Amino acid sequence: MTNIFIGVLGVIMIAAALIAIYQKSLLSAIVAAGVISLLASIIYILLAAPDVAMTEAAIGSGLTTIVFLYALNKIRKIKADK
Amino acid sequence: MVKKLFSLIILALLVIMLLPLMTDFAPFAELSRVAEKYVQKGPAEVGGQNLVTSVIVTYRGLDTLGEIAVLFIATAGIGFLLGKSSGKHKRSEASQLVNTGTAFLLPIILLFGVFIFLHGHLTPGGGFQGGVVIASGILLFVLANADSQISSNLLHWIEDLSGAFYVIIGLLGLILAGGFLDNSILPLGQFGKLISAGAIPLIYTLIGLKVGAELVGILNNMQRSQ
Numbered sequence: 001m002t003n004i005f006i007g008v009l010g011v012i013m014i015a016a017a018l019i020a021i022y023q024k025s026l027l028s029a030i031v032a033a034g035v036i037s038l039l040a041s042i043i044y045i046l047l048a049a050p051d052v053a054m055t056e057a058a059i060g061s062g063l064t065t066i067v068f069l070y071a072l073n074k075i076r077k078i079k080a081d082k
Numbered sequence: 083m084v085k086k087l088f089s090l091i092i093l094a095l096l097v098i099m100l101l102p103l104m105t106d107f108a109p110f111a112e113l114s115r116v117a118e119k120y121v122q123k124g125p126a127e128v129g130g131q132n133l134v135t136s137v138i139v140t141y142r143g144l145d146t147l148g149e150i151a152v153l154f155i156a157t158a159g160i161g162f163l164l165g166k167s168s169g170k171h172k173r174s175e176a177s178q179l180v181n182t183g184t185a186f187l188l189p190i191i192l193l194f195g196v197f198i199f200l201h202g203h204l205t206p207g208g209g210f211q212g213g214v215v216i217a218s219g220i221l222l223f224v225l226a227n228a229d230s231q232i233s234s235n236l237l238h239w240i241e242d243l244s245g246a247f248y249v250i251i252g253l254l255g256l257i258l259a260g261g262f263l264d265n266s267i268l269p270l271g272q273f274g275k276l277i278s279a280g281a282i283p284l285i286y287t288l289i290g291l292k293v294g295a296e297l298v299g300i301l302n303n304m305q306r307s308q
Contacts, residue, residue, distance in 0.1 A: 050206035050207075051134055051135065051206045051207060051208065051211070054206065055210060055214070058211060058214035058215055058218060059214055062214070062218050063214065063217065063218065063221075063297060063301075067300070067301075070301075070304040070305065071304075074304075074307065
């Protein structure tokens, strides 16, 4: 049962990764990259690694997404100034 | 065309390399020698209820110190690259949804972060995770209050002092107990209580403060350079 659930999560992660690569809108790509980390943290919990899951959820889907958003914002401003 | 063929070949090689990991995987029947020693002697020697987090800051304490140093270097690099703020920055007001949500959630998030690093030796988590949770709470605060400025002096002081005390605790272990970062410089106390496991809660508090201050520093730098 757990294996099936992990498999489903893995398929969704691959789909999110493809979205992150092929999506034209950078904002959606950043959010898709955050989703990958969030699903990975669920898999870590299912594999009985709560410590890693907490780190992955907080860093991968929280802070990294925010840092990317700041960077995106900055790029947009530089483009608007030109 | 050649490029595509090339990437397909590399992909196939990766599959050949990684597939055995999945098909041939069998759970370990017994622990390795080092792990067996940790499991057998850990609870008595270290005194932490959560063996994983206890091992990370005692037997593997030096590695953790190295990780903290890596994070520090990364923060310093980001601060150096982004440089000083351009001075003028106008920011739009946050929506009422963000404001209300922040007022409600901020105390809970900060409390949760402190809980995680104080209970580092009892429950999953530890200093790093607690610090990240605190940083995300403060990020929420910054998003809601656009005009607020976080004093980078304060952040530097928290970071420097907690880093220095971490090393001092390690050196005290060298003098008073068995080795660098030995946690038995303080009494081990009763197994499973909040104040137990020697210096582990202290070390995790310092790590939590340091990681939290460093990550807030990164976000602060990014926000200022906008």
